[in-house]
Amino acid sequence: MSQTLHFFIEDSLLYAEEFFSGLGKITRFKGREVTADEIKDADFLLTRSTTKVNENLLNKCTKLQFVGTATAGYNHIDADYLASVNIPWLPASGCNADAVCDYVLSSAFNLANKYGFELKEKKIGIVGVGQIGSRLVKRFGALGCEVVEYDPVRAESDPSYTSSEFEQILECDLITCHVPYVKTGKHATHHLFNLDTLNKLKPRTILINACRGEVVNNKELLTAFEQGIDLRVVLDVFENEPQIELGLLPYLEFGTPHIAGHSLEGKARGTEILYKLICERLNLPVEIKLEDLLPSMALDHMVVTDNYKLSQRQYRALINLVYDIRNDDIDFRMGLAQNSESFDRLRKEYSIRRELTSLNLTCDQSLFKTFTDLGFKTKLK
Template sequence: MKILADENMPYVQQLFGHLGTIETVNGRELTAEQVNNVDILLVRSVTQVNQALLAGNNQLKFVGSATIGTDHIDLDYLASRNIPFSNAPGCNATAVGEFAFIAMLELAQRFKSPLKGKVVGIVGAGNTGTAVAKCLEAYGIEVLLCDPVLEAKGDPRSFVSLNFLIDKCDVISLHTPITKTGEHKTWYLFDEARLNRLRENTWLLNCCRGEVIDNRALLKFKQQRDDIKVVLDVWEGEPHPMPELVPYIEFCTPHIAGYSLEGKARGTYMLYQQVAKVLNIKGENKMDALLPALWSEQVTVTEIATERALLQLARFVYDLRDDDELFRKNFLNNLGFDHMRKNHKHRREFSALKVSNMGQTNVNWLSNLGFSGVGL
């Protein structure tokens, strides 16, 4: 059996190696010829899986995408050929939630404007948006949710309109899929008109798809409104961000908000479980056995008395400033954007760090944030 996998997926060899031979490829440059004699195809969001890619393959048993979104997959075509497909919903939700929360803490520190006391609006309340809300609510932040699609489906949570959210929130974090048509399309959801509606000193974060914000309109807007602070992990036209826009963005990263080691491993592991079902075999490998220990597994803290102290604890696990600096140095290099993504292997989640000897007042909310061993 031949397995073809995106080179950015970790632990493929450990999980799938016993099933056959494995070849890893650059997912963005994958060709139909490379797929022709493949039994299992494992991709990420940079690979368009459609008839053009698969038409020459008559033996494909499974297609998996280690992502939440499926906009890069022609699901109808796969169904027409009875090719089983699975994605990995929620695999990187915790990573994205923690990334957005850390980015907010970094903005608060840089601009001396505490996150505590702000109202945060989350546009898109699926897996990642919910994970952001979980972090914020653990810290005692008021959160407003906007998701007309989930609201129409009967989601019991309380939702507000997008205009209401823009008018009321100090921070707006975007977590929608990309949709180009329909009543609730998200392509250029934040166009020139919506950007101009933002309240003074609003923070705007995009960790979903670059085209949810009109990047040309954002450049024009930021040139006139320096009070608005922006964090972009995703960019229109990836892997080629607008060079003119980068200097106006407070924190820049190359679409790696979900790239924690735990999140990437979880995505691969979820596909492994689905392949085991399709092939009717017993999936005996365990995800926890794959993950290495954090460089320092445990930290002893007596008190988290300030927001700065919380940020310092978060930086112990992941320092966003490092990736921002690396992005600004390398994004214009040939294949620089994808090179940074491919080599982004250091990021961990809060759960990798055990926090011990905490005062009782800090135990619950730090545990709810995701830190492990709290209060031991």
């Protein structure tokens, strides 16, 4: 490269120095405080969701080549403005998908233990079969569950994919939502679950929302609970965050402050994805791997006995060893009890957890595929 490239990188991107210091000069900035003058010399701008990327921020940039966000979501990016000034941009699609899947699995296994049922006997409905939903299809399939997929948008764009009808989702025993927020139109997801649809669910249906708060009408969900509906609901996202409907908390099985995707691997993977994208743009080899940077867990390797048949309780113990949603639920309720307006603080101060991929399992052929499909890092004996 004939001249030194200047990377302006939000201070919350993990491992940025390790990935980008060999490509150019790095300047860190605070997402909520950054100004147009501060980043005017940027060749590359790398952010997370706290940086609002729009004309006000970029109007003094004269040589900006690329904007990247190390997040799967991109509501903070003014895509129309970037297109109007011919600045390419990309999100880190799928960076936290495994973390969200871990969240859903921990919810499902802990509720199965609490209420005494076998997951493999339940019908699972997955609303939105993209980066997260497709992984969950594999994970629940590994447990022997019948899985119903609902993604009409994907069906329209992919002739090889067939979506179930939404009415089939409403017949499932466990429903988990992983769709973007679409307010209007043919496939709107705004209030997909409202008083009408909630009342169509079977008693004791498990409903998990770990995508966008507006997918579930929170006020009508509270009304349904107050009217005596028998549902088991897990919410990681709420309408009107951070001013959430506190009246829901006593009715929820688990509640958390929008942290389903907040794992060390998920955050760091966002940085790695941007590194690979930029290497591709600069026609440079990818020389750094995330797996070489991540720390080991205190217990990072287990060996499973040959021909051992694990019970559901043992699978739950393995998952909870890495991530147990019950702890986050307790912290959430305690935090809000101390200060009802602490949602943002609880999210910001959340202790980053690890993913199932951080636990290495050595096993024989009989368990290899199941462990791999569940999300563990697996090695054959």
